[in-house]
Amino acid sequence: MRQSNYYVILFSVILTVVLGGLLAATSEGLAPQQKKSVELDTKKQILGAVMDIDDKDFDVLEVYDRVIKSEVVDFEGNVVTEDSEGNAIVAEDVNVEKQFKKSPEERLYPVFKYFGENAGDEVESYILPVYGNGLWDNIWGFIALDTQGKEIKGAKFGHAGETPGLGARITESEVQERYKGKELYNEQGELVSVQMLKGENNPESKLDEHHIDGMSGATITGTGVNEMLKKYFKYYQPYFNKQGATATL
């Protein structure tokens, strides 16, 4: 009886329904909390680009609401507030990973404006999400630029599956610190971005305002970061050009 085909099929069906039901119920039940976790994590990363949040014990969501204002721009640098169906677009809800799969011209580009720790009237820096390919999987980050969009104020990186101890070191503040104060444009005004060098402990002579020390054993991840930054700085260029134009008016 326990070996008959009917029994096997019946058993499998019941097991599938029970386990499937259990999983579905858990997923449904935990969904709101998971959404909150993801939101908190994203906002932590955004703030992390301009503040040292690891040591501070504060309410990330509250601070975020106070010091960050966001907007979404398109490839030409125009601010968009509604999608084609008339639904409002919120920068925090734009999934950068999904946007990354579209062609650059069709993507939405969120911009997070940081108004300083005391939430003043003027923008202190623009925080831009970036997304690219690492060695094993996707990498991403939030880069804070000055109001001209020319100098890096801070960087925060994340990754899906880089090698622990090697490529995964892009998440370490020690590596992220290296980006601070670097320039995106050369003296001729061309976008040259910031390149991470190959190898670690490069001589001082190789490091300048466009080059930072690399990560030993993680050259491909480093190249991925370089590509990602250069591409996204270019995508956001029209936005900053427009900002400059309105500022001079």
Added chain:
Amino acid sequence: MSTETVEKPIKKESEALLSKRRKSLVSDPLNDDNPITIQVLGICSALAVTTQMKPTMVMSIAVIFVIVFSNLSISAMRKLIPGRVRIIVQLAVIATLVTLVNEVLKAYAFDMYKELSVFVGLIITNCIIMGRLEAFASGNKPYDSILDGLGSGLGYAWVILAVAFFRELFGSGAIFGYKVFEAIGFSSEGWVGFDYQANGIMVTPVGAFFVLGLIIWVQRNKTGYVEN
């Protein structure tokens, strides 16, 4: 006197809640029959997650949870499971439990979820769990199976925690993120006069091989265990 003689046969029928045999179900896998050091199972995750204590701790708890509850479920169903599909059934139960753990981590410990999600998913293929289900739970009662799962889970946990202890200590100079070497004055400001130079090899999986090999060596030296 008379009451004692009546009670005795009843006591014999049901085994004590923690009889010697049951205690050994929990204690054997800790040392003499350790899943990692003696059976050499579950090595993959032992290498992957043990760079730091904190994720290792979470991983240990996840594995203990999955192994105990999958042992319990399979044991409870052991008379119903058709022999021809038993491996699939075991896998389905393990996979469900692992997904539950993953979902809970995602909701309540998102940082850990980001770090461990890949490895938590790989608990499904952890040979220790499949091995216990096949070797023990499918032929024993639920309560014994829980004890057996607990034993194997704890046996796995202490070894990976030990590996993580040495890897984090020498690889990052810290324990649970607390900078031990700095605290005892091993820094440029302290009495040693220079910073602790982190041992890079400990952070890579190679370091885990070394530590694990040393633990196995020490243990087999003490217990006199020889592979036949």
